[in-house]
Amino acid sequence: MNQIESQLKDLIIKAAASAFAYQLTDDEIVIEIPKEKQYGDYSTNVAMRLTKALHEKPQAIAAKLVEELVKYSDTISSASIAGPGFINFVLNGDTLTDVLRTILASPDTYGQTNSGKGLKINLEYVSANPTGDLHPGHARGAAMGDSVARLMKFAGYDVTSEYYVNDAGNQINNMALSLQARYFQICGLEAKIPEDGYNGPDLIAIAQRFYDLHGTAYRDVVSEESLPIFRAYGLAAEITKLKEDLALFRVEYDVWSSEQSIYDRHMVEKSVKKLQELDMTYEAEGAVWLKTTLFGDDKDRVIIRSNGLYTYLTPDIAYHVDKFERGFTKLVDFLGADHHGYINRLKAAIQALGYDKDALEIDIIQMARMIKDGEEFKMSKRTGKAVALKDLIEEAGVDAVRYYFASRAADTHMDFDLDMATKQSNENPVYYAQYAHARVCSILKSGQGYALASSFEQLVHPKEIDLLKYLNEFPVVVSDAAVSRQPHKICNYIQKLAQLFHSFYADCKVLDDGNAELTAQRLALVTAVKITLKNALWLIGVSAPERM
């Protein structure tokens, strides 16, 4: 909630109380900036929303509210009725410029709110298997997840970001076998990558490092005996590489969780046992099934196969229990759309264990189709046919890639044109926003001799008013983006703020030798723009360059 909106809401609540003896709440009032400037600085549709409760026509309600509202002339310079019953406000200058004092007083925290109320949240994203390089398809999840983590921290949540490493399943054996085969090949032996193995170039590099370390020491050892060595070595190498690539992408996790450690701590047996005690399981066809249909799943799911092994679901259930036991009140998972069918069974399992249905929220991130030479480029870790995230970053730059992925809502099917991305063209709007920041920096550098103003009565140009209003919006946008976990709202904000600044720049000269006071006031304004842009860019992991 920004200062202006909460002020206006308070006034509307008071006005409704004295005009109708009706007690409004904050949630019932929507304040917005009208698209058309002729409708004033801010507007509300509250009169229309009250028609049912008050049994009067919206215009009549609006008229009575306005009668009350105009009394608060220290905030509102005018209030009027328009169209079907909107109330439009024009504000006093002071009301608008207060935001500059706020921003300049604590630059690093502008935009922070307490919307999250310290709620302890766990946010899991990417969690790709440690069996190959991250590719651009993972980049969307990484960009989304990291941005949402930053957003939630900014909005007052106590959020922990987490990567679940599947280091215990079948796929790790296949990775180890593939690595071993690569090693044998380097040793000059005939060796084939197993059918379910991994053909990626990363394993060749890891095998080479292994060879450099051990030479032919494992060349003549029986495969079964050396496999655990390759397994451990490969796993460590893959995980290190994951961390490095993500760090390169400016993605840092608070916690890396290991599936193996879930097993080692007997979390899996405990969870299964508890499910059995709660009578949530049954045996059939030699397997143990979980009654997920009790909680809306299409069919019951196997948790212990007839060969005695667990399915993927089982340790994952235990892992989520582990998260709850670490004290999180809410778990959020970001999954790719290809895991969509997994949502119901996992949520069902959580409920079977007695947790609240809403304690686990799973957001689906639609897949990004990779386009190369105008055609879809199918990628697969198994065949090794893929572009590594690392290569993409090197060619296109972290800023462009992160902005691109952050700027689209998670539920849109998007195309990622590899050719365009690597061209580093101006088609990516990130440069527009960064340029605005660089321009402000340039002004500030040239205007070093001036002090910033502390009163702002001369900021009355329409372009200045637009900027002031929009600066006021930032905390609302952050809060909204955090609660809805939609970082693209920050991108929209950045784009608009940059546009307002560029437009202001064209019309208003900041450094004016003939008017020191106006210069000082405008310097304060552009400093506030710089701070806000920088904070907004930080939220989506994009740098704010001083010059371009």
Added chain:
RNA sequence: GUCUACGUAGCUCAGCUGGAUAGAGCAUGCGCCUUCUAAGCGCACGGUCGAGGGUUCGAGUCCCCCCGUGGACGCCA
């Protein structure tokens, strides 16, 4: 076939719990640098919001049904 998302300008996408004449970038066309960065500004062009019904003061937004696209439908992970 079933489930689940999506379909908005030539292209990529916004559109805040239903609100005023549906927006932006790119592309296209025309203007603007002796003045703080032209990676910029201004103007123009561009739409049956996939089709059809319904709900109400009001629907791109909610409901139903078609059409199209992606994804998922394992005792794989």
